Amino acid sequence: MDSIHQNFIYLDYNSTTPIDDRVLNEMLPYFSANYANPSGSHLFSLTVQDAVEQASEGIAIGMGTQSNNIIYTSGATEAINLVLKGLQFSNKKHIISISTEHKAVLETCAFMEQWGFEISYLKVDHQGMVNLESLVETIREDTALVCAMLANNETGVILPIRQITEIVHQHHALVLCDATQALGKIDINLRDLAVDFMVFSAHKFYGPKGVGGLYMADGAKKFLTPLIHGGGQQQGWRSGTVNTTGIIGMATALRIALEDLDKDQARIIQLRDYLESELLAIGDTFLNGSKTNRLFNTTNICFSTVLSEQLITRLGTISVSSGSACSAVTSRPSHVLKAMGLSDMEALSSIRFSLGRFTREVEISQTIMKVKQLVEKLRA
Incomplete structure (x- = not known):
């Protein structure tokens, strides 16, 4: 550096x-010596697949979840699009967003209006905090999803996600949490947060650009539709050859950030x-x-x-x-x-x-x- x-x-x-030098050193062999496609069936591929699976286990442990609940994407923006656009066939047509969410959330919400969704935007106070009573007043029977970021990218303000989740689940809706700024800076345990979806990007915690992910709770997967179809990788949620170097780099970066x-x-x-x-x-x-x-x-x-x-x-x-x-x-x-x-x-x-x-x-x-x-x- x-x-x-x-x-x-x-x-x-x-x-x-x-990118942290320790992260880069872990990634380098997978650009050159260990280059096999992890989706292959031969021994070379299986050794790389094993490395990806170990990295996935590390990422999952760092967030308090299981590796089969994580889908790897190009970053948080793609993951946000996967969740919001994946709701296109939902019977519920109402989405709630906080007015201070990232543009990736706000602009995708605006796009969803073309598919018949109604979007409500919660106001914040002068410190950037949301009034939980306004959430209770805004949520409806046809609310499909509430978008709430864990930490704001411009002010650093941290929202009470656990309390938001409790309110939303009482009304049988889902929570999308943008943890892009928070992961690696605060201790995150998905069992405690109890959100349905959480997005993140490796380059925010000294990992490589171009890789991130989406956490999906077991009960929430059925509400989504994949954006990318093809070879059926990642349980069919995001087809295409997985980003081996990116996933290994992200796992190393998260481990170091938490340590x-x-x-x-x-x-x-x-x-x-x-x-x-x-x-x-x-x-x-x-x-x-x-x-x-x-x-x-x-x-x-x-x-x-x-x-x-x-x-x-x-x-x-x-x-x-x-x-x-x-x-x-x-x-x-x-x-x-x-x-x-x-x-x-x-x-x-x-x-x-x-x-x-x-x-x-x-x-x-x-x-x-x-x-x-x-x-x-x-x-x-």
């Missing part, structure tokens, strides 16, 4: 993470709090979201009257974000911050700083100094 740090101060870990979680959290939270306290000491700034109920690596700060687009450009080799990685190139205000009650100008003046395993204190000090200089200059 040193080559990255020679050129950039990277504070955009919620967008993606650099190092306490150590990483203790170090990163100190750096985040240092960064946050110094930046909030600048006049006319405020924190977006909850100060306590959030991911340990994330802070989202509004620098009033300073356009984040201008600030990010002038920060140059300091990599930060104005919102979701999937929409950060646009100059539209963040839908997450708008849903939390910010004005267009406040949302357009907000920056997300997300720290990670390779963030160093000297980088935080340099960022503080540079941001303070630029905010003063841009306001002047």
